[in-house]
Amino acid sequence: AATQPRTDWHLKENAREHHTSKFSGDELIVRRGQAFTVTFNGTEEPEPNLIFIAETGPKPSKAAKTLATFGVSSTASTEGWSAVLQSSSSSSTSISISSPHNAVIGRYKLSVQSTARGSSSTANLGTFVLLFNPWSSGDDVFLPSKAECEEYVLEEFGIIFAGNKNHISGFGWNFGQFQEDILNICLSIMDRSLYYRQDPATDVSHRNDPKYLGRVLSAMVNANDDQGVVLGNWSGTYEGGKNPTSWTGSGEILQSWKKSGFKPVRYGQCWVFAAVLTTVLRCLGIPTRTITNFSSAHDADGNLRVDEFYDASGNHLEKGADSIWNFHVWNESWFTRSDLGPSYSGWQILDATPQEESGGIYQCGPASRHAIKEGEVDLDYDCPFVFAEVNADCMYWNLDSATGKKTLIYSKSTEIGASISTKAVGRDDRVDVTKDYKYEEGSKQERDTFKKARKKLGLEDKFDPTAPTPREIEQKPDISGKFKVAGSLEVGKDLNLLLVLENLQSEAKTVHVNMTAWSTLYTRRPIREIWKDSMSVTLSPKEEKQFPINIKYNEYQQQITIDKTIQVTAVCHVEHGIQVLVQRNIALDNPGIDIQVLGEAKVNKEVEVEVAFTNPIDAEVLNCVLQVEGCALLTGILELRIPPLKANETSRTKFKLIPSEAGTKHLLVNFSCDKFPDIKTFKVVNVIN
Secondary structure, eight states, rough: EEEEEOOOOHHHHHHTTTTTTOOOSSSSEETSSSSSEEEEEEEOOOSEEEEEEEEESSSTTTTTSSSSEEEEEEOOOOOOOOEEEEEESEEEEEEEOOOOTOOOOOEEEEEEEEEEEEEEEEEEEEEEEEEETSSSTTTTTSSSSSHHHHIIIIIOOEEEEEEETTTEEEEEEEETTTTTTHHHHHHHHHTSSHHHHHHHHHHHHTTOOHHHHHHHHHHTTTTTTTTOSSEESSSSSTTSSGGGGOBBBBBHHHHHHHHHHSSSSSEEEEEHHHHHHHHHHHHHHHOEEEEEEEEEEEEESSEEEEEEEOOTTOOOEEOOOOOEEEEEEEEEEEEEEEEEEEEEEEEEOOOOOSSSSTTTBBBOOOEEEEHHHTTTTTTTHHHHHHHHHHHHHEEEEOOOTTTTEEEEEEESSSSSSEEEEEEOOTTOEEEEEEHHSSOTTTTHHHHHHHHHHHHHHTTTTOOOOSSOHHHHHOOOOOEEEEEOOOOOOOOSEEEEEEEEEEEEEESSSEEEEEEEEEEEEEOOOOEEEEEEEEEEEEEOTTEEEEEEEEEEEEHTTTOTTTTTTEEEEEEETTTTSSSEEEEEEEEEEOEEEEEEEEEETTSSSSSEEEEEEEOOOOSHHHHEEEEOOOOOTTOEEEEEEEBOOOOTOEEEEEEOOOOOSOEEEEEEEEEEEEEOOEEEEEEEEEOOO
């Protein structure tokens, strides 16, 4: 008969040993391949014959490694589960239990069967959760650097980089993987995947493998196919949900998903998918970070080329499925690739943003970063798509909508995959990891790798009717042009640019220039026209001329998107010459907000914080809301409504924090109003005991 003994899980000591102290709650959470102690009472005999049973999943079985039965031995096993007697008395028994390095992760039930004087009884000791163990050298996710384990598993604050390659900005994010109930939600995510629904027992038996879980979770974090966590929206209108730039952390998203009965949370864009996947994987113990790729290619047709089309007036046309995003955010997780070989282990790319199907599902990865750098695009998983994101060639075409004829304006092989960025370990700085993704742009090695990838994809040998001819690629323009920024790039201020045109020939040239400015999403999708103009100019031999362009705030204020991005284009029609396309993507900055901590931040003591915002425009701003969150500084999210602000008026808002633990903490602030949605900043708060 099953009895219920009193179990002491030694929560504090076990958590300290297993680096799980940050989890809240009273369930034991431990890491695989490492011993933990449990004490229970109820065995009257001093030396009974004990057999332990650890089981997980809907159909525990020894064959699937979801059921283990093991007796007491003198030393811990390195192979399977084992139990070593620590101490025993007539009233209680203390046992040290070890799981194998490759155990299935998840929630286990632990019971003990004791046999004495010919009769046996089984007692249920309770449940515990087993996670990956990056601190243990036998684990697939073993990360030798302790500082990296701290950052990529235990750190709840992150910085995500955005903007564009000329103007990189970063914003804080609260991953919150140790917040209340997040671990349970992560376990529910695994149990709601298509893989689990098709065959629960097999799915659970694969949960010892970070490759498998990484791929499954990259599908589950987006809502496509499986009612996953976040619904993507790149339309520019976000009715019926929160706009993607308004989130400041993953906790709110994961909690909302559970509260709504697992309905996809509206809405996300790439950094939201990447941040939520970071939270889930760090929570489960897989070292994970977010990576931002600037000028990121979305090569929909797999030809390692992205095509952009413009009309004669300079409008960027939405034609074809290819696109170049100002930036795109994905994940890297650290684990071995026994399927590919040791040189492909280490950082693996996972991407939860639903861009292209893989195996019939919107999932992407794990793609070995080493394989991407070496052009090994035939290796699992999804290497061609990731390789194109950082390496595709760009073709810019002029399309005559009347005749459908397209003419190549120019092609560029150094445009895509710039300033690939991630947060530094232990510091709030940006680290550039471009060299880990590819050889130096334009170097022989880089071009050879590109050719190797094309060959592996069978692109070298087959004729591509959509590709430009060598004659088109080699034609040389008579003039060159660029847009220069003159003045500040800030929402609320006029935008001042210079169009610089230079005659490269030794005879005069007449040029007719058509210019447009459109508000865009960060994916460069054009949303609304802001401005257009045209002019004819004559350039003397070898002359360079500058033409000032001024776009007033009140001209773009109504058209700008939450991404605050504008694409400026000039199509230059040179008499008796080929067209020249000049374009620039501009990311505007928000006005600043100022955070002051008034006094010393001490554990369990109130401390006051003041947030100040000055309205920089000469009109009133309405619907002002301040949103604040930060692990160990406050529970949940604080939302404060602020009265409207007149022109150039400053608002000062005070609120109190009660820090719950000492150390370096981050306070994240998001200020929104009708003219400036989602101004984000963070403040480092040093909490002392």
